[in-house]
Amino acid sequence: MRLPRFEYLSPKTLEEATALLGTYGNQAKILAGGTDLLVDLKKRSSIQGSRRWGKKERGPCYVIGLKGVTGLTRLKYSPGETLSVGPITSYADVADSTIVKESYPLLWQACRTFSRPQIRSAGTLVGNLCNGSPSADIVPPLIALGAKARVISARAEREVPVEEFCSAPFTTVLKEDELVAELKIPQPAEPYGWSYQRTTKRTAEDEALVVVAVLLEFADRDKTVRRARIALGSVAPRPSRALESESMTQGKKLDEALIQKISETVAAETSPRSRSDYRRLMTSYLVRKALTEALGN
Amino acid sequence: MKQSLELTVNGQSHELLVDPHRTLLEVLREQLGLTGAKEGCNLGDCGSCTVLLDGKPFLSCLVLAVEAQGREILTIEGLSQNGKLHPIQESFVQHGAVQCGFCTPGMILSAKALLDRNPRPTEAEVKEALSGNLCRCTGYVKIVEAIMETAKT
Numbered sequence: 001m002r003l004p005r006f007e008y009l010s011p012k013t014l015e016e017a018t019a020l021l022g023t024y025g026n027q028a029k030i031l032a033g034g035t036d037l038l039v040d041l042k043k044r045s046s047i048q049g050s051r052r053w054g055k056k057e058r059g060p061c062y063v064i065g066l067k068g069v070t071g072l073t074r075l076k077y078s079p080g081e082t083l084s085v086g087p088i089t090s091y092a093d094v095a096d097s098t099i100v101k102e103s104y105p106l107l108w109q110a111c112r113t114f115s116r117p118q119i120r121s122a123g124t125l126v127g128n129l130c131n132g133s134p135s136a137d138i139v140p141p142l143i144a145l146g147a148k149a150r151v152i153s154a155r156a157e158r159e160v161p162v163e164e165f166c167s168a169p170f171t172t173v174l175k176e177d178e179l180v181a182e183l184k185i186p187q188p189a190e191p192y193g194w195s196y197q198r199t200t201k202r203t204a205e206d207e208a209l210v211v212v213a214v215l216l217e218f219a220d221r222d223k224t225v226r227r228a229r230i231a232l233g234s235v236a237p238r239p240s241r242a243l244e245s246e247s248m249t250q251g252k253k254l255d256e257a258l259i260q261k262i263s264e265t266v267a268a269e270t271s272p273r274s275r276s277d278y279r280r281l282m283t284s285y286l287v288r289k290a291l292t293e294a295l296g297n
Numbered sequence: 298m299k300q301s302l303e304l305t306v307n308g309q310s311h312e313l314l315v316d317p318h319r320t321l322l323e324v325l326r327e328q329l330g331l332t333g334a335k336e337g338c339n340l341g342d343c344g345s346c347t348v349l350l351d352g353k354p355f356l357s358c359l360v361l362a363v364e365a366q367g368r369e370i371l372t373i374e375g376l377s378q379n380g381k382l383h384p385i386q387e388s389f390v391q392h393g394a395v396q397c398g399f400c401t402p403g404m405i406l407s408a409k410a411l412l413d414r415n416p417r418p419t420e421a422e423v424k425e426a427l428s429g430n431l432c433r434c435t436g437y438v439k440i441v442e443a444i445m446e447t448a449k450t
Binding site: 001116118 | 298300317318319320339344347350353354356361363407410425426428429
């Protein structure tokens, strides 16, 4: 299986990259880590793929690589404020960062357990978001942390909360001429607790069947919940928050009975496309586990 | 249109003309004659095309050759020094960790990336490091043993 022919464009700045996107529109595609895009292009150019997609949809004519722009893998951190993740920051970059380990343990945990080492070296967080998969591993933790995507084009700039970024399976709010220049992740307010849970078909490397990311911000040391975010992945057309379950925690101390009740409520907040009984059951179980763990974390 | 590029493979620099849609795996095997990196699934699942870029494991079937410029590329051919096998290779031989051999280059390079960062890994860490490399002979036990043994010495 080979890649279809395309022209490779290597801008030296993000401005050049957005100018190229402005010129070529849907003829062009941004290449970050390649772990989704290149697989997709190979499949499209195969005999089987061309039957499914047709010759016209074989792929973009222009691939815009961001490797030539300096500084785009960088993590920037302003203590107590935000963490900035670059457009081609890899999972390995995040997993290797002691700052993330100490200040964003939820994100760190998600990145270091993501897929396998080779995919962690290449794959990027922004790429995972832009691919728009309902089962994207990294999107629920970003939603739980209240992350925002800074989206730029040659004509404008806007910020999109990550929870609003995906609109349907493999569809995002990104327009043809836009790219994600940065993820901005606010520092959770102390004291807080967190948990990241996921289950797959067989091995840890498989696609997620259920992803749960929980962030509980406490009003005080006795762990009354001031604000909760419960983000779910792979159980609906897009990663989303379990708003009703979240509101049940508001101003409460979580005890076993309440956690049990929430875990029952949360199952009804999912709408899985396949294996729905199993996914609902596992969402319920993993949310119970996550809330219990977040109280201790 | 072909682009001219310079790749540093196993410490040696090569000037090449490459189509931009060519993967690093294709260029290593077909233009440089380095057939140690294997083409298995060619879709990023099997790990038999694993090479190290700046010390980190990558799937060369999912890296464009043009994007490997400026990085230190290490393939299995670059591991032995002056005809002497690398300790991990030696240990694979000693432990019978090579069966059909197809996964071996990828396994050894994944192991090298781990041991360079973490010279005394636990067995669980070794298994995690190999989680992206499939062995269809299912010879995992001996592979893990071989790596654990290297880590002891």
